[in-house]
Amino acid sequence: MVWNKKVRDLMPEQLQKAESRARDPRQNGGNVFLGKKEALLDVANFDFNTFLAVDVNPADFYKKVRELVWHCKTNGVTDSFSCKSRYGYTGHRVIDVGEFSMTEVDHRTHMAFCPLGPPVSDVVFSVKDGKLNYSVGEDDIKACEGIGNNGWGDSNIYIENRKLNKSTFLGDLMVHLLEAHDFCEGQGTRFRFDPLYNLYVLGMIKPETYESFRAERERLYNPGLA
Numbered sequence: 001m002v003w004n005k006k007v008r009d010l011m012p013e014q015l016q017k018a019e020s021r022a023r024d025p026r027q028n029g030g031n032v033f034l035g036k037k038e039a040l041l042d043v044a045n046f047d048f049n050t051f052l053a054v055d056v057n058p059a060d061f062y063k064k065v066r067e068l069v070w071h072c073k074t075n076g077v078t079d080s081f082s083c084k085s086r087y088g089y090t091g092h093r094v095i096d097v098g099e100f101s102m103t104e105v106d107h108r109t110h111m112a113f114c115p116l117g118p119p120v121s122d123v124v125f126s127v128k129d130g131k132l133n134y135s136v137g138e139d140d141i142k143a144c145e146g147i148g149n150n151g152w153g154d155s156n157i158y159i160e161n162r163k164l165n166k167s168t169f170l171g172d173l174m175v176h177l178l179e180a181h182d183f184c185e186g187q188g189t190r191f192r193f194d195p196l197y198n199l200y201v202l203g204m205i206k207p208e209t210y211e212s213f214r215a216e217r218e219r220l221y222n223p224g225l226a
């Protein structure tokens, strides 16, 4: 049984617990994924409507994000320790793929866990025969396989579109939050991966489409929710 529930398919009790986890810095590597006043369901509906409005299949967007993150993490070897031992310098390598330049930073400086997964305060880790095992407590809402399904992240990635001279930033956990849950994080939070802006930066909608929908959206929606 694999639980990969979309935010919009959660039952009210599951939503409530996922919201409190999304607002808990312990779950999210020191950050929050949802503002105090915003509802998880509102965020998910809002983002769903954005994809409808610009006529892009969310799955295509998620796939593009996954591919770029994969290139960056596979070819980057960017944590300072391995960079130094392998290449003789401390720092992060920049990876070029098509019009994109990417670099991975903050590698292994934090652990962020999916807010639809079990609460980290309830997870018990153990090591047996060199393998990391874990068990979860009673408070699992059964909406996400969590740690067992890449529901955690430990680095951040910058992506620049050199053609547009625009850049974006994401935690590597976003691949999971998007694909498993249709969750782009709350408006106004640090790791919000706004679909409209990022469709533009990833070259999936035209600049004029971005500009016209952005103006319309600002008219309809005022975040002010942090």
Ligand SMILES: [Zn+2]
Binding pocket: 114, 115, 116, 117, 143, 144, 145, 146, 151, 176, 177, 180, 181
């Ligand atoms: Zn998850």
